[in-house]
Amino acid sequence: MWEIKIYNMELLGAIITLMGSLVLLIAAIGLIRMPDIYNRLQVGTKATTLGTIMSLFGLLLIMPDWSGKFILLILFIMMTNPVSSHVVARAAYFIKIPFTSRTVVNKLKPDGNVINVSVENQKEVITESLKH
């Protein structure tokens, strides 16, 4: 009974690792398809963080003796990955890399939140852009 339980735990960990690597593959495909550096950062932070944490958690379920180093790696990735993404996005904004043409909201612009649009149809444009 105990043997079967251990085996199922290893199989569950392997499947979680496979799902994490699928998330990493989807992140890389999104890196090709996104039109803008800001959208690429969006893919490159969230999806890769999820994929790496899922892979490491699955490996933790396979090898429970090594769980200290896996937990250290997971905490390290959870702390450092948003910081590096934020620094890259800030640098990309302040050296004026242009937005894509579908960009609607720019909250760092001092005179208004919404760019490329006249004032009276802001709401329609934002709701339309959320549909795409």
Next chain:
Amino acid sequence: MVNTILTIALVLIMLSMVIALIRFILGPSSLDRVVAFDIMTIASIAMIAVLSNLAGRIIYLDIAIVYGLLSFLAVIIIAKYLEKSL
């Protein structure tokens, strides 16, 4: 069974690194290359962890930790340099 699934996961992670390498080659600005580099290093952390589990050696995880630390510092230093605030 477990080793087969882990090998498939290893192949998928290496494929994602190759696709990120395409963006690294044709990225229009240098920050696009930084983002592609970041994705490649994070995928390689997962790859080193899977390899350590396939080889049965815990010492590879230390390499993964040091690799993540160095890639984090490299991304921050390159971004601050391009922002001209270093």
